[in-house]
Amino acid sequence: MSEFLLDERLRADSLPVCELDLCRVLLMNDNRWPWAILVPRIVNAEEIHLLDTNAQIRLLGETTRIADVMAAVTGCEKINIGALGNIVRQLHVHVIARNCGDENWPGPVWGYGTRRPYPSDKGKLLLNKIKRQLA
Template identity: 35%
Template sequence: MSNFQLHPQLIEDCFKVGQFALSEILMMNDSQYPWFILVPRRNHIKEIYQLNPADRQTLQAESCLLAEALAEIYRPDKLNIAAIGNLVPQLHLHHVARYQTDKAWPAPIWGKFASVPYVPTEAEQRINQLREALDQHLVN
């Protein structure tokens, strides 16, 4: 959709990684966790059930592609996937690689600790690594 706009909070908090057919792929600017977000390019959608059936299936497939790439790259103890949206109502799916050694384990990460922004070179490295893993699935 040409008139799609990301929520301002997602723009402020994230780096753009790329695009799947339906969703924007973002990386949260918090170096404490490998944390990526899918945002379907559909305006005025807050919940998955509000997507049409084809978009629901596409979102599920894109979430699985992202999850598989994160599992391969980061080898987490657990991959947390959630659509919470209490503060940012635009539909978005968090994908967070979790480790038993991370400082929030086993609790959810939301609101636990202040974010620790990436050093620019580290952010670029993580983004490029994910782009390479997803290369055949990304669109312009």
């Protein structure tokens, strides 16, 4: 039996937030947008529509919870949710807090420019806000 291993690129580009019942939650280490990622700990999962219904509903519940948290913590204008996986095939769901005038608005965040890591204080501050809101 294989065990769940987080994709190396997701790990390298993010800061760990928490473990929910189904998903590992990450914060993209990108100062351009508050951007969370949920990774279900299901070995070899790549597509939402191929999960069983129970896993789909649990993933939906946790995605909603993280979207609520990101909206509350940032006061953003719009939440963007996406599951693409064209590059990293391990199933992961993006939850991004968007605002009019942010980088590439109203276009998508994926594939736009180059990731800009948080200054360490700012990343820690946002992580702490997210963790408090989740608690």
